[in-house]
Amino acid sequence: MTFDDRLTTLDALWSAWAECGRTTAEEQWKLPTRLGDWDLRSLYAHAASWPFTFPRLVDRVSEAEPTHATAAELLRDFNAPGGAAHRLRDWNAAGAREDAVTYSIAQLIDRFAGAGPDAIAAARRRGPVPVDYHGLAVLRLDEVVSIGILEATVHLLDVQRALDLPPHVPADGLAHTAALLAAMAPPVDFIEAATGRSAAQPFPVLT
Known part of the structure; x- marks a missing residue:
């Protein structure tokens, strides 16, 4: 998927989020979700932090070489024991x-x-330049967009489950997220588990 394709996919996902917010009834915002003690409103607020902070990421162009070649590499590090995903969860x-x-x-x-x-x-005007990713890494902007796609897709499914709605997510978002999650898994374990050749369990790869 090209940089422009990724941005188009992220745009479609954020449009779906906006429409979801407009059609959610007032009493539904207090519904529980499958994410600990977050109600629907807290989950929506968490997801909304992405389009809120994305403009800052676009402007944080870095002269340094990327610390990680792909979103999958960075997310593997974040989700490893002691990684940023664990350290920053409560925050x-x-x-x-x-x-x-x-x-x-x-x-x-x-x-x-x-x-x-x-x-x-x-971001389209800026191009896939390296950017400072929240002070935690240097990552090309196209790979940052991949993380945004994953976040928007996974949490949109969380919202739809909380609302007892059938999954309805832009197809490109689903495909890109599935590919990114597969890339995070150890390849041999993933292939053998997916084909029923091993009892190894490579999932979850994201916490």
Whole structure:
């Protein structure tokens, strides 16, 4: 998938998130999710942090060489024991709960409907340059977009399950996310488990 294709996919996913927010009834925002103690509003606020912070990532062009060649490499490191995904879990959870009460639903929706498309347009102009990824790594912008696609896809499924809706996610988002998750798994374990040739369990690869 080219850089432009990835941005088009992310744009479609964020549009789906905006539409989901517009069609969710007031009483549904308090529904529980399958993510610990997050209710639907906290989950939505967490996902909305991506289009909110993406413009900053686009502007953080780095002269350094990427620390990781692909999104899969970076996510493997993040999700390894002691990695950033584990160290920052409580901080991320607290931030989502705080944003859920700080911002109105309309403001959260506008992150997907307004800030998101503007940032995607800026990314198209910037190109797949290396950027400082939240001070944790240096990653090409096309690979950053891959992480955004994964986040938007996985959490949109979380939202739809919480709302008791059938999964309805842009097909390119599903395909790209499935490929990225497969790339994170140890290849031999993944192939043999997927083909029923081994009892090895390579999943989950993402926490």
